[in-house]
Amino acid sequence: MFVLYVFIILFVVWAVFGQSIHGNFGENAVANQLKSLSHSKYIVFNDVMIKTNRGSVQIDHIIVSPYGIFVVETKNMRGVIMGSENAPEWTKFCRGHSVSFYNPIMQNRGHINALRHKLNLPADKFISIIAFSSRGRLNISKTYVPVVYISQLIGKIKCYRDIKLSPAQANQIARQIRQMKLYKQVSNREHVRDVHRAIANKK
Secondary structure, rough: HHHHHHHHHHHHHHHHHHHHHHHHHHHHHHHHHHHHOOOOEEEEEEEEEEEEOOOEEEEEEEEOOOOOEEEEEEOOOEEEEOOOOOOOOOOOOOOOOOEEEOOOHHHHHHHHHHHHHHOOHHHHHHEEEEEEEOOEEEEEEEOOOOOEEEHHHHHHHHOOOOOOOHEEEEEEEEHHHHHHHHHHOOHHHHHHHHHHHHHHHOO
C-alpha cells in the first residue's frame, strides 16, 4: 500500500510540474545559445513578465538589436509537431497519442502586441521566431513566421540585416525592458492564475 501511495504522489508531481520542467529546460537551452550573440549588437533578456489589461504574459526571450526586436517563443516537446500559420491549435503526436496545444505563432503574436504597447512602438520593429527543441520533429506547413529548431535559432537571427533601430533607440528600448524586469509587474502566482483564466475563457 505504501508503494502505491508513493507512486500516486510521484505521478501527481510529474503531472503538475513535468511540463514546466521541460519548458524551463528548453528556455535555458535557448538562453545559453543567445549568450553567443555579439554583445555590441544584441541585448538579450530572458523570462520577461508583462502586465496587460487582460492579465499578464510571459515572454521567453527578447533580443534588442539594430535589426529589430526579436521575440522568441520556446517549445520543448517530444513527438511529431504538426500545424499551420493560421490554425488555432497545433497537434503533437507521440507514442500513438495526440495532444492539441495553442498555436505558438498566435501565442507569440499576443506577446508582441503586449510588448509593443508597453514600448509604444509599431509592429514592424518586431520579429517573431518560434524555436522547438530537437526532442520533437517539425512537420509544419510553410509559415511567414520562422519556426525553427533551437540549434538553428542563432543562424536565423543573424539572417536579419536590415537596420530598423538606431543605437540610441535600441539602448532606450533595452533600458525600458530592464526596468520591467527590475520592477516585476506581476508575480508568478498571478501569472499562473491569469493563464488558467484565459484557458477557461477559451473553453
